Amino acid sequence: MFDRLIGKLFQRAERRAAEDFQANAxxxxxxxxxxxxxGGAGSVSPAACRKYSASGA
Known part of the structure; x- marks a missing residue:
């Protein structure tokens, strides 16, 4: 009886971990x-980023 209880706890934990992993993936x-x-829409050079960020736009 104790073995079955521990087995269920481990199975539940493994299932929950697998579900969490899948959701994160x-x-x-x-x-x-x-x-x-x-990124495919067009890339902006770092110099252009500095130019626009410095102007406050």
Whole structure:
């Protein structure tokens, strides 16, 4: 009986960890796709970034 209880606890923990890992992987993939989409839209040189940030725009 004790073995079954401990086994259920471990299975629940493993399942929860796998679900969390999968959710994190989905979120990371979504962010990577967004960054790739933004990066593909056109790149801005670091000098241009400094120019615009210095002007306050």
């Amino acid at each position: 989905r979120a990371i993939n979504e962010k990577v796709r967004l960054l790739a989409k933004l």
